[in-house]
Amino acid sequence: MKPFRTAHCLALLGTLMLGLAGxxxxxxxxxxxxxxxxxxxxxxxxxxxxxxxxSSTTYFTAKTASGDYACELPSGAMVALGSMGMGxxxxxxxx
Numbered sequence: 001m002k003p004f005r006t007a008h009c010l011a012l013l014g015t016l017m018l019g020l021a022g023x024x025x026x027x028x029x030x031x032x033x034x035x036x037x038x039x040x041x042x043x044x045x046x047x048x049x050x051x052x053x054x055s056s057t058t059y060f061t062a063k064t065a066s067g068d069y070a071c072e073l074p075s076g077a078m079v080a081l082g083s084m085g086m087g088x089x090x091x092x093x094x095x
Contacts, residue, residue, distance in 0.1 A: 027051075028058055028075055036090040037062040037071050061095070068095045 028036075034045045037060075047063040058075045061068055071092040 027053060028073060033058070033060055033071075033073065033090070034062070036073055037069065037092055040071070040090045040092045041069055062090075062092060069093060070095050 030048050030051075033048050033051065037048070038045045041062065041064060043064045043066060045062045045064055048060055049063065050059075050061040052059050053075060056074065056076045058073045060071050060073070062071050063069075069092040071090045073090040074088045
């Protein structure tokens with residue numbers, strides 16, 4: 001009975017690891033970026049551009065009627081797990 005239990009646990013662990021690896025490649029959509037930047041800046045966002053990311057942060061430029069803002073949004077698997085799915089806000093600075 002023990003070998004079956006060990007194999008079952010290994011299969012479950014492997015599935016969990018694959019699931020977490022898949023979360024890491026999920027990028028926020030343009031609508032998500034626009035919404036998070038708008039909440040942070042407090043002004044309507046007309047355009048999102050220059051989107052790039054590393055394994056833990058998404059960087060982008062948010063354009064408003066009053067100018068451009070350089071924004072950073074924490075992203076990736078560890079952020080998704082740490083925030084319990086609630087997400088985090090963007091940090092934006094006027095360029």
